[in-house]
Amino acid sequence: MSTDRPVVVYGATGYTGRLVIEYLREYQLPFIAAGRDADRIRAVVDAVPGIDTVPHDVVAVDHTVESLSAAFDGAQVVCNTVGPFAELGHEVAEACLATGAHYLDTTGEQNWVIAARDRWGAKFDDAGLLLSPGIAQMYTTGEIAAQIALEQPGLDSLDILVLWKGFPTYASTQTIFTNLLEPAHYLEANQLVPWEVAGGTELQVPGQHELALSLPWGGTSHPVWFQQDHRVANCRVQGGLFDRNLMNGIIQMAAAVGTEISKLPPEEQGPALKAEADKMQSGMPPRENQRVNRSLDSVHATGPLGRAHVLIRGACNYKQTGLMQAYGAYRLVHGAPLQTGFASGCQAFGHRELLGELQSFGLAAAPEITRV
Numbered sequence: 001m002s003t004d005r006p007v008v009v010y011g012a013t014g015y016t017g018r019l020v021i022e023y024l025r026e027y028q029l030p031f032i033a034a035g036r037d038a039d040r041i042r043a044v045v046d047a048v049p050g051i052d053t054v055p056h057d058v059v060a061v062d063h064t065v066e067s068l069s070a071a072f073d074g075a076q077v078v079c080n081t082v083g084p085f086a087e088l089g090h091e092v093a094e095a096c097l098a099t100g101a102h103y104l105d106t107t108g109e110q111n112w113v114i115a116a117r118d119r120w121g122a123k124f125d126d127a128g129l130l131l132s133p134g135i136a137q138m139y140t141t142g143e144i145a146a147q148i149a150l151e152q153p154g155l156d157s158l159d160i161l162v163l164w165k166g167f168p169t170y171a172s173t174q175t176i177f178t179n180l181l182e183p184a185h186y187l188e189a190n191q192l193v194p195w196e197v198a199g200g201t202e203l204q205v206p207g208q209h210e211l212a213l214s215l216p217w218g219g220t221s222h223p224v225w226f227q228q229d230h231r232v233a234n235c236r237v238q239g240g241l242f243d244r245n246l247m248n249g250i251i252q253m254a255a256a257v258g259t260e261i262s263k264l265p266p267e268e269q270g271p272a273l274k275a276e277a278d279k280m281q282s283g284m285p286p287r288e289n290q291r292v293n294r295s296l297d298s299v300h301a302t303g304p305l306g307r308a309h310v311l312i313r314g315a316c317n318y319k320q321t322g323l324m325q326a327y328g329a330y331r332l333v334h335g336a337p338l339q340t341g342f343a344s345g346c347q348a349f350g351h352r353e354l355l356g357e358l359q360s361f362g363l364a365a366a367p368e369i370t371r372v
Helices: 016-026 040-046 063-071 084-100 112-124 137-149 170-179 222-227 244-259 266-280 316-335 346-348 349-358
Strands: 007-010 030-036 056-060 077-080 102-105 130-132 157-164 187-190 191-194 201-204 211-214 234-241 293-304 306-315 368-371
Touching: 007 040, 007 063, 016 030, 016 063, 016 293, 016 316, 016 346, 030 040, 040 056, 063 084, 077 084, 077 316, 084 102, 084 112, 102 316, 112 222, 130 266, 130 346, 137 157, 137 222, 137 234, 137 293, 137 306, 137 316, 137 349, 157 222, 170 222, 187 222, 191 222, 211 234, 211 244, 234 244, 306 316, 316 346, 316 349, 346 349
Parallel strands: 007 030, 007 077, 030 056, 077 102, 102 130, 157 234
Antiparallel strands: 157 293, 187 191, 187 234, 201 211, 293 306, 306 368
16 A cells, blocks of 8 residues: 655664654654554654654564565655665665665665665666665764865865764664675776775864874775775765773774675675674663763865865764654655765755754854855
């Protein structure tokens, strides 16, 4: 039966899915909360303060194109938070295409972003639909900073640093460890080039004396997005946590992947990674505290004759993700995106518009901009 709810949140019981629902309430958008266990979904949704002010339904679905298509029928937008996306995303994209729904997700997997672009991008464009993987703080807020830097003509190279303070959710931890088995790429002369990084890198953090440990973080979405931007030839991204102990643990695991897990038979690698990830995070982390959990997105943009630096300080990276997902859904329900087919959050909705939403909810400060 076709739904009259314009938005579906698939993966509603996860940490990020819950936040998407909270912000859909703020935008007064009726929604379907979908996932495997209806009772568990209902308990999560009912715990959202004021949720009775927004029409919503709870739907249990199997992860098949048929079941997902039945749940999406009549909806305009699907916010997908179910990963690993390279493993589970294709069925959701196919169901969206079959039912005429725009697709948004929160992925941190560069291999999925590339696969989604190559397999589904043209098909979504032909259907007049948006395919936008990776709308999340660790990717979109940094992209906002990069787009602000690129407002200055003549800059063609991006050096991006994304840091945040907090503890990865279960899904994020699974993504971190899934990425360790996949090649990470940066953009050089408009081509995706594999990173060759052994261990972590010490990087200077704007505004403090202490250095931070970073990793290519799976390459991130940025090089894939900017590969189709005529202004940009080069893009490198590093990311990490302010907590050095957590970062040291991730770096040690990255080394273990190279020396141990990568040598296992392919069918044993995934379970081995999952077991290691469960040791790091197997439950639900505490809800973010705006006075404690902060983020930092720093972009140096350079060109032959100029440079710019843009810094965005933020709070609560998972709340930023939930808000941007809900705002994307709001924009799509009330109008067409700036671009159909494969597009980033900024390409689809505008970087200044996304920044304005983050600022209006107190999740991002005004950008600090230096131009030469």
